Amino acid sequence: MARETVVDSRQEILRIAARLFQQRGYDATSMNDVAAALKLSKGGLYHHFQSKDEILFEIMNHAMEITQERVLNPVRGIADPEERLRALIRLHIEVVLSPRDREITVMLHENHPLPPALRKRINSRKKDYIHFLESLMGEVQDKVQKAAHQEAHRKLQPLHHARRKVSPRAAAFALLGMINWIYQWYKPEGELQAQNLIPQFTDLIFGGIFA
Protein backbone atom coordinates (compact mmCIF):
# COMPACT_ATOMS: atom_id res chain seq x y z
CA MET A 1 0.00 0.00 0.00
CA ALA A 2 2.73 2.42 0.97
CA ARG A 3 4.54 1.68 -2.29
CA GLU A 4 1.42 2.32 -4.35
CA THR A 5 0.93 5.73 -2.78
CA VAL A 6 4.51 6.69 -3.58
CA VAL A 7 4.13 5.54 -7.21
CA ASP A 8 0.89 7.46 -7.62
CA SER A 9 2.37 10.62 -6.26
CA ARG A 10 5.45 10.33 -8.50
CA GLN A 11 3.16 9.99 -11.53
CA GLU A 12 1.17 13.00 -10.39
CA ILE A 13 4.38 15.03 -10.11
CA LEU A 14 5.37 13.94 -13.63
CA ARG A 15 1.98 14.84 -15.07
CA ILE A 16 1.93 18.31 -13.55
CA ALA A 17 5.58 18.97 -14.39
CA ALA A 18 4.92 17.95 -18.01
CA ARG A 19 2.04 20.42 -18.18
CA LEU A 20 4.20 23.24 -16.80
CA PHE A 21 7.07 22.45 -19.18
CA GLN A 22 4.70 22.68 -22.12
CA GLN A 23 3.10 25.91 -20.99
CA ARG A 24 6.28 27.77 -20.10
CA GLY A 25 9.05 25.84 -21.80
CA TYR A 26 11.33 23.35 -20.05
CA ASP A 27 14.20 25.70 -19.28
CA ALA A 28 11.99 28.56 -18.18
CA THR A 29 10.32 26.34 -15.54
CA SER A 30 12.23 26.05 -12.26
CA MET A 31 12.09 23.34 -9.61
CA ASN A 32 10.45 26.04 -7.47
CA ASP A 33 7.67 26.43 -10.06
CA VAL A 34 7.10 22.66 -10.11
CA ALA A 35 7.03 22.48 -6.30
CA ALA A 36 4.61 25.42 -6.11
CA ALA A 37 2.24 23.89 -8.68
CA LEU A 38 2.23 20.69 -6.62
CA LYS A 39 1.82 22.55 -3.32
CA LEU A 40 5.01 20.87 -2.16
CA SER A 41 7.99 22.45 -0.43
CA LYS A 42 11.13 22.49 -2.53
CA GLY A 43 12.52 19.90 -0.09
CA GLY A 44 9.45 17.76 -0.59
CA LEU A 45 10.01 17.81 -4.37
CA TYR A 46 13.72 17.02 -4.02
CA HIS A 47 12.72 14.06 -1.87
CA HIS A 48 11.23 12.56 -5.04
CA PHE A 49 13.55 13.89 -7.76
CA GLN A 50 17.13 15.08 -7.48
CA SER A 51 17.05 17.41 -10.46
CA LYS A 52 14.92 18.80 -13.27
CA ASP A 53 16.81 16.55 -15.70
CA GLU A 54 15.70 13.57 -13.64
CA ILE A 55 12.08 14.74 -13.88
CA LEU A 56 12.37 15.16 -17.66
CA PHE A 57 13.96 11.72 -17.98
CA GLU A 58 11.24 10.15 -15.81
CA ILE A 59 8.51 11.84 -17.88
CA MET A 60 10.02 10.46 -21.08
CA ASN A 61 10.52 7.05 -19.52
CA HIS A 62 6.93 7.05 -18.29
CA ALA A 63 5.78 7.99 -21.81
CA MET A 64 7.65 4.97 -23.16
CA GLU A 65 6.11 2.76 -20.47
CA ILE A 66 2.64 3.97 -21.45
CA THR A 67 3.44 3.10 -25.08
CA GLN A 68 4.71 -0.32 -23.99
CA GLU A 69 1.65 -1.11 -21.86
CA ARG A 70 -1.08 0.34 -24.05
CA VAL A 71 0.26 -0.23 -27.55
CA LEU A 72 3.02 -2.85 -27.73
CA ASN A 73 1.87 -5.37 -25.13
CA PRO A 74 -1.74 -5.58 -26.38
CA VAL A 75 -0.75 -5.98 -30.04
CA ARG A 76 1.94 -8.63 -29.48
CA GLY A 77 -0.80 -11.17 -28.85
CA ILE A 78 -2.46 -10.62 -32.24
CA ALA A 79 -1.45 -13.42 -34.62
CA ASP A 80 -2.46 -11.85 -37.94
CA PRO A 81 0.05 -9.15 -38.99
CA GLU A 82 -2.59 -7.00 -40.73
CA GLU A 83 -4.77 -6.99 -37.64
CA ARG A 84 -1.69 -6.31 -35.51
CA LEU A 85 -0.83 -3.24 -37.58
CA ARG A 86 -4.42 -1.98 -37.52
CA ALA A 87 -4.50 -2.34 -33.74
CA LEU A 88 -1.12 -0.62 -33.35
CA ILE A 89 -2.27 2.40 -35.38
CA ARG A 90 -5.49 2.65 -33.39
CA LEU A 91 -3.91 2.24 -29.96
CA HIS A 92 -1.00 4.57 -30.67
CA ILE A 93 -3.33 7.34 -31.87
CA GLU A 94 -5.49 6.78 -28.79
CA VAL A 95 -2.49 7.20 -26.48
CA VAL A 96 -1.37 10.35 -28.30
CA LEU A 97 -4.89 11.84 -28.04
CA SER A 98 -5.60 10.66 -24.48
CA PRO A 99 -6.43 13.77 -22.41
CA ARG A 100 -4.84 12.13 -19.36
CA ASP A 101 -1.50 11.23 -20.98
CA ARG A 102 -1.17 13.74 -23.80
CA GLU A 103 1.08 16.01 -21.76
CA ILE A 104 3.34 13.11 -20.81
CA THR A 105 3.72 11.72 -24.32
CA VAL A 106 4.32 15.12 -25.95
CA MET A 107 7.44 15.46 -23.79
CA LEU A 108 9.06 12.66 -25.78
CA HIS A 109 9.66 15.32 -28.42
CA GLU A 110 11.29 17.85 -26.07
CA ASN A 111 14.67 18.52 -27.55
CA HIS A 112 16.41 19.60 -24.37
CA PRO A 113 19.67 17.65 -24.28
CA LEU A 114 19.57 15.11 -21.45
CA PRO A 115 22.79 13.82 -19.85
CA PRO A 116 24.19 11.19 -22.28
CA ALA A 117 23.48 8.14 -20.07
CA LEU A 118 19.81 9.09 -19.65
CA ARG A 119 19.39 10.05 -23.33
CA LYS A 120 20.83 6.68 -24.32
CA ARG A 121 18.20 4.83 -22.27
CA ILE A 122 15.32 6.75 -23.86
CA ASN A 123 16.74 6.42 -27.36
CA SER A 124 17.16 2.69 -26.92
CA ARG A 125 13.47 2.33 -26.02
CA LYS A 126 12.48 4.50 -28.99
CA LYS A 127 14.61 2.31 -31.27
CA ASP A 128 12.94 -0.87 -29.97
CA TYR A 129 9.58 0.59 -30.97
CA ILE A 130 10.82 1.55 -34.45
CA HIS A 131 12.26 -1.94 -35.01
CA PHE A 132 9.02 -3.58 -33.90
CA LEU A 133 7.08 -1.40 -36.31
CA GLU A 134 9.55 -1.97 -39.16
CA SER A 135 9.30 -5.79 -38.83
CA LEU A 136 5.55 -5.55 -38.64
CA MET A 137 5.37 -3.48 -41.86
CA GLY A 138 7.52 -6.13 -43.58
CA GLU A 139 5.32 -8.96 -42.29
CA VAL A 140 2.17 -7.25 -43.51
CA GLN A 141 3.64 -6.67 -46.97
CA ASP A 142 4.93 -10.27 -47.19
CA LYS A 143 1.58 -11.72 -46.18
CA VAL A 144 -0.32 -9.78 -48.81
CA GLN A 145 2.24 -10.60 -51.48
CA LYS A 146 2.09 -14.31 -50.60
CA ALA A 147 -1.70 -14.28 -50.79
CA ALA A 148 -1.48 -12.69 -54.27
CA HIS A 149 0.94 -15.42 -55.36
CA GLN A 150 -1.34 -18.18 -54.15
CA GLU A 151 -4.32 -16.60 -55.85
CA ALA A 152 -2.41 -16.34 -59.15
CA HIS A 153 -1.22 -19.95 -58.81
CA ARG A 154 -4.77 -21.16 -58.12
CA LYS A 155 -6.06 -19.40 -61.22
CA LEU A 156 -2.99 -20.56 -63.23
CA GLN A 157 -2.30 -16.93 -64.06
CA PRO A 158 1.15 -15.43 -64.43
CA LEU A 159 2.02 -12.92 -61.71
CA HIS A 160 4.21 -9.93 -62.27
CA HIS A 161 6.55 -9.91 -59.34
CA ALA A 162 5.33 -7.02 -57.25
CA ARG A 163 8.40 -5.11 -56.22
CA ARG A 164 8.15 -3.57 -52.78
CA LYS A 165 7.93 0.11 -53.52
CA VAL A 166 7.81 1.40 -49.96
CA SER A 167 10.38 -0.25 -47.69
CA PRO A 168 9.27 -1.35 -44.21
CA ARG A 169 11.69 1.17 -42.71
CA ALA A 170 10.39 4.17 -44.69
CA ALA A 171 6.82 3.05 -43.92
CA ALA A 172 7.61 2.80 -40.20
CA PHE A 173 9.09 6.31 -40.09
CA ALA A 174 6.17 7.66 -42.13
CA LEU A 175 3.62 6.24 -39.70
CA LEU A 176 5.53 7.46 -36.65
CA GLY A 177 5.73 10.92 -38.20
CA MET A 178 2.01 10.99 -38.96
CA ILE A 179 1.11 9.96 -35.41
CA ASN A 180 3.75 11.85 -33.44
CA TRP A 181 3.00 15.03 -35.37
CA ILE A 182 -0.65 15.03 -34.29
CA TYR A 183 0.09 17.11 -31.17
CA GLN A 184 1.24 19.95 -33.44
CA TRP A 185 -2.17 20.47 -35.03
CA TYR A 186 -4.72 18.63 -32.86
CA LYS A 187 -7.52 20.70 -31.32
CA PRO A 188 -9.96 19.09 -28.86
CA GLU A 189 -12.76 21.13 -30.49
CA GLY A 190 -11.59 20.40 -34.06
CA GLU A 191 -13.19 18.24 -36.71
CA LEU A 192 -10.49 15.56 -36.73
CA GLN A 193 -10.90 13.35 -33.67
CA ALA A 194 -9.83 9.79 -32.84
CA GLN A 195 -12.95 8.22 -34.35
CA ASN A 196 -12.44 9.70 -37.83
CA LEU A 197 -8.67 10.09 -37.70
CA ILE A 198 -7.93 6.41 -36.92
CA PRO A 199 -9.72 4.99 -40.00
CA GLN A 200 -8.24 7.68 -42.29
CA PHE A 201 -4.64 7.21 -41.15
CA THR A 202 -5.15 3.42 -41.31
CA ASP A 203 -6.45 3.62 -44.90
CA LEU A 204 -3.63 5.93 -45.85
CA ILE A 205 -0.94 3.59 -44.52
CA PHE A 206 -2.52 0.39 -45.91
CA GLY A 207 -3.13 2.06 -49.27
CA GLY A 208 0.37 3.50 -49.22
CA ILE A 209 2.40 0.41 -48.40
CA PHE A 210 0.64 -1.62 -51.12
CA ALA A 211 0.70 1.17 -53.71
Add this chain to the structure above:
Amino acid sequence: MARETVVDSRQEILRIAARLFQQRGYDATSMNDVAAALKLSKGGLYHHFQSKDEILFEIMNHAMEITQERVLNPVRGIADPEERLRALIRLHIEVVLSPRDREITVMLHENHPLPPALRKRINSRKKDYIHFLESLMGEVQDKVQKAAHQEAHRKLQPLHHARRKVSPRAAAFALLGMINWIYQWYKPEGELQAQNLIPQFTDLIFGGIFA
Protein backbone atom coordinates in the same frame (compact mmCIF):
# COMPACT_ATOMS: atom_id res chain seq x y z
CA MET B 1 25.69 46.38 -51.98
CA ALA B 2 25.63 47.61 -48.39
CA ARG B 3 22.13 46.18 -47.96
CA GLU B 4 23.20 42.79 -49.27
CA THR B 5 26.03 42.59 -46.77
CA VAL B 6 23.68 43.34 -43.90
CA VAL B 7 21.17 40.71 -45.06
CA ASP B 8 23.90 38.12 -45.42
CA SER B 9 25.22 38.77 -41.99
CA ARG B 10 21.75 38.57 -40.41
CA GLN B 11 21.23 35.22 -42.10
CA GLU B 12 24.62 34.05 -40.88
CA ILE B 13 23.69 35.05 -37.32
CA LEU B 14 20.41 33.13 -37.63
CA ARG B 15 22.15 30.03 -38.98
CA ILE B 16 24.75 29.94 -36.21
CA ALA B 17 22.20 30.76 -33.51
CA ALA B 18 19.97 27.92 -34.77
CA ARG B 19 22.89 25.50 -34.54
CA LEU B 20 23.67 26.58 -30.95
CA PHE B 21 20.01 26.34 -29.91
CA GLN B 22 19.86 22.78 -31.18
CA GLN B 23 23.10 21.71 -29.57
CA ARG B 24 22.50 23.24 -26.14
CA GLY B 25 18.78 23.92 -26.01
CA TYR B 26 17.18 27.32 -26.61
CA ASP B 27 16.93 28.45 -22.99
CA ALA B 28 20.36 27.20 -22.03
CA THR B 29 21.95 29.34 -24.77
CA SER B 30 22.58 32.97 -23.81
CA MET B 31 22.98 36.01 -26.03
CA ASN B 32 26.62 35.92 -24.84
CA ASP B 33 27.00 32.41 -26.23
CA VAL B 34 25.56 33.50 -29.57
CA ALA B 35 27.82 36.57 -29.70
CA ALA B 36 30.88 34.47 -28.81
CA ALA B 37 30.12 31.88 -31.49
CA LEU B 38 29.85 34.70 -34.03
CA LYS B 39 33.00 36.44 -32.75
CA LEU B 40 30.85 39.52 -32.16
CA SER B 41 30.73 41.72 -29.10
CA LYS B 42 27.46 41.53 -27.19
CA GLY B 43 26.81 45.10 -28.37
CA GLY B 44 27.46 44.04 -31.95
CA LEU B 45 24.87 41.27 -31.63
CA TYR B 46 22.30 43.60 -30.02
CA HIS B 47 22.83 45.93 -32.96
CA HIS B 48 21.16 43.25 -35.11
CA PHE B 49 18.67 41.70 -32.67
CA GLN B 50 17.13 43.17 -29.56
CA SER B 51 16.47 39.88 -27.78
CA LYS B 52 16.80 36.11 -27.98
CA ASP B 53 13.06 35.91 -28.68
CA GLU B 54 13.60 38.15 -31.69
CA ILE B 55 16.33 35.81 -32.94
CA LEU B 56 14.07 32.78 -32.50
CA PHE B 57 11.23 34.54 -34.30
CA GLU B 58 13.54 35.56 -37.15
CA ILE B 59 14.85 31.99 -37.47
CA MET B 60 11.29 30.67 -37.72
CA ASN B 61 10.30 33.42 -40.10
CA HIS B 62 13.35 32.71 -42.25
CA ALA B 63 12.40 29.01 -42.26
CA MET B 64 8.95 29.94 -43.55
CA GLU B 65 10.53 32.19 -46.21
CA ILE B 66 12.75 29.31 -47.34
CA THR B 67 9.63 27.13 -47.62
CA GLN B 68 7.86 29.86 -49.57
CA GLU B 69 10.73 30.40 -52.00
CA ARG B 70 11.84 26.83 -52.53
CA VAL B 71 8.60 24.89 -52.23
CA LEU B 72 5.48 27.03 -52.66
CA ASN B 73 6.61 29.49 -55.33
CA PRO B 74 8.08 26.87 -57.70
CA VAL B 75 5.04 24.56 -57.46
CA ARG B 76 2.39 27.27 -57.95
CA GLY B 77 3.32 27.44 -61.62
CA ILE B 78 2.61 23.75 -62.24
CA ALA B 79 -0.79 23.37 -63.90
CA ASP B 80 -1.40 19.67 -63.31
CA PRO B 81 -2.36 19.00 -59.66
CA GLU B 82 -0.70 15.56 -59.57
CA GLU B 83 2.57 16.99 -60.81
CA ARG B 84 2.19 19.90 -58.39
CA LEU B 85 1.84 17.50 -55.44
CA ARG B 86 4.78 15.37 -56.61
CA ALA B 87 6.94 18.49 -56.89
CA LEU B 88 5.82 19.76 -53.47
CA ILE B 89 6.75 16.46 -51.77
CA ARG B 90 10.15 16.44 -53.49
CA LEU B 91 10.98 20.08 -52.81
CA HIS B 92 9.80 20.01 -49.21
CA ILE B 93 11.87 16.91 -48.42
CA GLU B 94 14.87 18.56 -50.12
CA VAL B 95 14.52 21.67 -47.93
CA VAL B 96 14.20 19.57 -44.78
CA LEU B 97 17.33 17.56 -45.70
CA SER B 98 19.37 20.49 -47.03
CA PRO B 99 22.60 20.59 -45.00
CA ARG B 100 22.66 24.37 -45.29
CA ASP B 101 19.12 25.01 -44.03
CA ARG B 102 18.39 21.98 -41.87
CA GLU B 103 19.25 23.84 -38.67
CA ILE B 104 17.00 26.74 -39.61
CA THR B 105 13.98 24.65 -40.55
CA VAL B 106 14.22 22.37 -37.50
CA MET B 107 13.69 25.43 -35.32
CA LEU B 108 10.11 25.66 -36.61
CA HIS B 109 9.40 22.84 -34.17
CA GLU B 110 10.97 24.55 -31.14
CA ASN B 111 8.21 24.72 -28.60
CA HIS B 112 9.52 27.69 -26.65
CA PRO B 113 6.56 30.02 -26.21
CA LEU B 114 7.13 33.19 -28.27
CA PRO B 115 5.42 36.47 -27.33
CA PRO B 116 1.81 36.18 -28.63
CA ALA B 117 2.15 38.73 -31.46
CA LEU B 118 5.21 36.97 -32.89
CA ARG B 119 3.73 33.50 -32.43
CA LYS B 120 0.62 34.64 -34.28
CA ARG B 121 2.66 35.70 -37.32
CA ILE B 122 4.47 32.35 -37.53
CA ASN B 123 1.28 30.35 -36.99
CA SER B 124 -0.48 32.31 -39.71
CA ARG B 125 2.26 31.40 -42.22
CA LYS B 126 2.12 27.76 -41.12
CA LYS B 127 -1.65 27.78 -41.63
CA ASP B 128 -1.30 29.19 -45.14
CA TYR B 129 0.94 26.27 -46.02
CA ILE B 130 -1.51 23.73 -44.57
CA HIS B 131 -4.41 25.26 -46.49
CA PHE B 132 -2.43 25.23 -49.73
CA LEU B 133 -1.61 21.56 -49.19
CA GLU B 134 -5.18 20.69 -48.20
CA SER B 135 -6.63 22.25 -51.39
CA LEU B 136 -3.99 20.53 -53.47
CA MET B 137 -4.84 17.11 -51.97
CA GLY B 138 -8.50 17.73 -52.81
CA GLU B 139 -7.67 18.78 -56.38
CA VAL B 140 -5.55 15.67 -56.94
CA GLN B 141 -8.31 13.40 -55.64
CA ASP B 142 -10.95 15.17 -57.75
CA LYS B 143 -8.89 14.95 -60.91
CA VAL B 144 -8.31 11.20 -60.55
CA GLN B 145 -11.98 10.61 -59.72
CA LYS B 146 -13.08 12.61 -62.75
CA ALA B 147 -10.72 10.66 -65.01
CA ALA B 148 -12.17 7.39 -63.68
CA HIS B 149 -15.69 8.65 -64.44
CA GLN B 150 -14.78 9.61 -67.98
CA GLU B 151 -13.11 6.25 -68.55
CA ALA B 152 -16.17 4.40 -67.27
CA HIS B 153 -18.44 6.56 -69.44
CA ARG B 154 -16.30 5.92 -72.52
CA LYS B 155 -16.47 2.17 -71.94
CA LEU B 156 -20.19 2.39 -71.09
CA GLN B 157 -19.45 0.71 -67.77
CA PRO B 158 -21.20 1.46 -64.50
CA LEU B 159 -18.97 3.12 -61.91
CA HIS B 160 -19.31 2.60 -58.22
CA HIS B 161 -19.06 6.06 -56.77
CA ALA B 162 -15.67 6.08 -55.13
CA ARG B 163 -16.18 7.64 -51.74
CA ARG B 164 -13.24 9.71 -50.59
CA LYS B 165 -11.81 7.66 -47.77
CA VAL B 166 -8.98 9.97 -46.75
CA SER B 167 -10.04 13.61 -46.48
CA PRO B 168 -7.74 16.28 -47.96
CA ARG B 169 -7.22 17.68 -44.47
CA ALA B 170 -6.15 14.37 -42.89
CA ALA B 171 -3.92 13.71 -45.91
CA ALA B 172 -2.32 17.16 -45.58
CA PHE B 173 -1.53 16.63 -41.88
CA ALA B 174 -0.25 13.11 -42.61
CA LEU B 175 2.18 14.37 -45.24
CA LEU B 176 3.37 17.26 -43.06
CA GLY B 177 3.93 14.81 -40.19
CA MET B 178 5.91 12.43 -42.41
CA ILE B 179 8.14 15.23 -43.71
CA ASN B 180 8.51 17.34 -40.59
CA TRP B 181 9.35 14.25 -38.53
CA ILE B 182 12.35 13.39 -40.70
CA TYR B 183 14.71 15.45 -38.55
CA GLN B 184 13.97 13.12 -35.63
CA TRP B 185 15.45 10.06 -37.32
CA TYR B 186 17.52 11.25 -40.27
CA LYS B 187 21.23 10.40 -40.28
CA PRO B 188 23.52 11.81 -43.01
CA GLU B 189 25.31 8.42 -43.09
CA GLY B 190 22.05 6.40 -43.01
CA GLU B 191 20.47 4.32 -45.75
CA LEU B 192 17.46 6.59 -46.26
CA GLN B 193 18.53 9.65 -48.24
CA ALA B 194 16.65 12.15 -50.40
CA GLN B 195 16.99 10.05 -53.58
CA ASN B 196 15.26 6.96 -52.13
CA LEU B 197 13.11 8.71 -49.54
CA ILE B 198 11.37 11.05 -52.01
CA PRO B 199 9.97 8.27 -54.28
CA GLN B 200 8.93 6.17 -51.27
CA PHE B 201 7.07 8.95 -49.48
CA THR B 202 5.52 9.99 -52.80
CA ASP B 203 4.29 6.43 -53.48
CA LEU B 204 2.99 6.15 -49.94
CA ILE B 205 0.96 9.35 -50.19
CA PHE B 206 -0.38 8.70 -53.69
CA GLY B 207 -1.22 5.10 -52.78
CA GLY B 208 -2.77 6.25 -49.53
CA ILE B 209 -5.05 9.02 -50.77
CA PHE B 210 -6.50 6.78 -53.49
CA ALA B 211 -6.80 3.69 -51.27
